[in-house]
Amino acid sequence: MKVLISVDMEGIAGIVHPAETTPERYDYERGRALMTAAANAVVEGVLEADPAAEVLVADAHGPYRNLLPEHLDRRVRLIRGKPRELGMLAGLQTGVQAAMFVGYHARAGVAGAVLAHTMTDAVLDVRINGASHGEIGINTLLAASFGVPVVLASGDDAACAEFSTLVPQAVTVPVKRGLGQHAADTLHPDEACERLRHGASQAARQPAGHPPLAVPSPLRVEVDLAQPRSADLAGLIPGATVGGRTVAFDAETMTAAYGILQLIVALTQTGP
Incomplete structure (x- = not known):
């Protein structure tokens, strides 16, 4: 099995403020470390379920240069840097059979969601055939257009709920409860990583049970x-x-x- 793990930053346990997600801000290095640990937990879960799995990890936040390569599980291939084809889901076109979203956030305008936005703060909304979507919906549709199911999503409670409305049968791992744009009730990072490992292992054992979302056309x-x-x-x-x-x-x-x-x-x- 070939799995693509797309890792964003705003939905990582412990992260609540742009100072933790923005390069050159005072707490960014801590955010990078938390993001890398979460990615490793998901990788561990996938390989626990299928030791022969081929795993791609796509750095999917901001400049796409956040994950610490030297601290990432050595069994994976890392996709980093931008611009690149398919953006947050680069690597999807290489025969991937399942995708996982880690550290994702709710779409712009969702009340109480942590660091909610859609692609950038300059975008207020994206509608596809009339339906409003954030990065979760856009990326789920993009994966589906390649015949790839998204089998796991993690982030705050609002992000997980947003994903579940699209793919109700998939695994979600909420790691914090949003209290506002810059506030959350969050799990300890170690506890979050343990839940991510377990969720990824569960999701990787049954990818065929999660058919891709239908993609409208045109x-x-x-x-x-x-x-x-x-x-x-x-x-x-x-x-x-x-x-x-x-x-x-x-x-x-x-x-x-x-x-x-x-x-x-x-x-x-x-x-x-």
Whole structure:
């Protein structure tokens, strides 16, 4: 079995503030260590269930250069750095049979969720054929477009609930309860890692029992942006239309839609 573990940072136990997730902020190194320990726990669970599994770990937070390579389980291959095809799920196109989301967070605007956002703080909402999705939904659809089921998700309680509405039969591992954007009631990191190991082992034993989510086609994607100038820039993308702060475009596949979403995010981060 080949497994892709996509690791974000905001949904890791103990993490509640951008100072812990942003390079060069005072607590970032601690956040990196907690993120790497959580990734290792999931790897351990997968290999406990299937010692012959091939495991890819995709660093999926911010610059995609957060996990500490020298402290990561040596039995895995690490995918890091950006830009890259398929972004948070890079490696999906290599024959992966199951995906796992670790350290994920709820979509922008979810009340009480820790560090909730969608791809960047500059994006207020993403709708695919009318349904609002955060990174959890977008990435679940992207995985499904490759025929890959997402068999586990972890993060705060809001992130796990968001995932369960899409894939109710999959394993979820809540590691903290959100008390606000920058506050949580969190498990001890060691306890969280133990639950992640157990959840990953359980999920890896039954990947065939989690069929991929159905992917609509064609796709109508609408992105609400915080800044009108970002919408103006995104409107220069061929085929995109702009109405106020909303950029809309059509795509035949999730891969194409995901690529355009990555480009829109990049445009929101350009200077004046």
